[in-house]
Amino acid sequence: MPPALPATAPRRIKTSELPVEPVRLARFLIGKLVMRRLPEGLAGGRIVETEAYVAGDAAGHGFNGPTPRNKSLFGPPGHAYVYIAYGTSMMLNVSSSAVGIGHGVLIRALEPVVGIGLMEQNRGTLKLRDLARGPGRLTQALDIDLRFDGIDLCGPGDLWLATDGATAPKIGRSVRIGLTKEAHRPLRFFARGNPFVSGPKSLNV
DNA sequence: AGTGCGATTGACT
DNA sequence: GTCAATCGCACTA
Numbered sequence: 001m002p003p004a005l006p007a008t009a010p011r012r013i014k015t016s017e018l019p020v021e022p023v024r025l026a027r028f029l030i031g032k033l034v035m036r037r038l039p040e041g042l043a044g045g046r047i048v049e050t051e052a053y054v055a056g057d058a059a060g061h062g063f064n065g066p067t068p069r070n071k072s073l074f075g076p077p078g079h080a081y082v083y084i085a086y087g088t089s090m091m092l093n094v095s096s097s098a099v100g101i102g103h104g105v106l107i108r109a110l111e112p113v114v115g116i117g118l119m120e121q122n123r124g125t126l127k128l129r130d131l132a133r134g135p136g137r138l139t140q141a142l143d144i145d146l147r148f149d150g151i152d153l154c155g156p157g158d159l160w161l162a163t164d165g166a167t168a169p170k171i172g173r174s175v176r177i178g179l180t181k182e183a184h185r186p187l188r189f190f191a192r193g194n195p196f197v198s199g200p201k202s203l204n205v
Numbered sequence: 206a207g208t209g210c211g212a213t214t215g216a217c218t
Numbered sequence: 219g220t221c222a223a224t225c226g227c228a229c230t231a
Contacts (some may be wrong), residue, residue: 087225
C-alpha cells in the first residue's frame with residue numbers, strides 16, 4: 001500500500017476541528033501530520049498509529065485524578081501531554097475532552113515526510129523505517145521533550161498538528177500495546193498495512 | 206524517606 | 219523470537 005499523496009500544502013489544524021471525544025480524536029489523527037520547527041529546519045511525519053485513553057480506564061494516566069506529571073491531560077483539548085516512560089523514552093499525547101477530564105490520545109508512530117535528514121541525525125540511524133516507528137522513537141526524531149508538556153498543539157509554536165488534505169487511509173483497530181491493565185480494550189488505531197506502524201505484524205491488519 | 210512499577214527500546218539468540 | 223536496563227513518579231509510612 002503506497003502512502004497517500006498530499007492534496008495541498010500542510011496547514012495547521014485548528015482546535016475547533018478536533019473531535020472532542022478521545023476515540024474519535026484517535027481516529028481523526030490517523031493520516032494527519034505532526035510538524036516540528038527545529039533550528040536546522042522543518043521536520044515532521046504522518047501519523048499512522050494512535051491509542052485512546054478514556055475515562056474509567058485504569059491504564060490511563062488520568063485514572064486517579066490530576067498529579068504534577070499528568071496535569072496537562074486535564075487541561076484544554078488539543079494540548080500536549082509529554083511524559084517519560086521507563087526512565088528514557090518521551091511519550092507525546094494529545095489532550096482530549098474538556099478541562100478537568102483526563103482523556104488523551106497517544107501518538108505511537110509516524111511515517112517520516114519532511115526533514116528526514118534531521119530525523120536521521122536525531123535518531124542516530126539511517127534506517128527510514130526505524131526513525132519514528134514507536135512512541136519513544138518519534139519524540140527522539142523530532143526532539144520532543146518535557147519542554148513541550150502543556151503547549152497548544154493547535155497554536156503558533158514549534159510543535160503542531162497539521163493536515164495536507166490527503167485521503168484518509170484505511171484504519172485498523174486493535175488492543176493497545178504494552179499494557180498490563182485494561183489490556184483487552186480495542187482502543188488502538190492504525191493505518192492498515194503501513195510499514196511505519198509499530199507493534200507485532202498481527203496487530204497491523 | 207523508601208519502594209515498586211511501567212502507554213519502551215535496543216541488543217542479543 | 220526473548221530480555222534487561224533505566225529513572226521519574228506516585229504511593230505508602
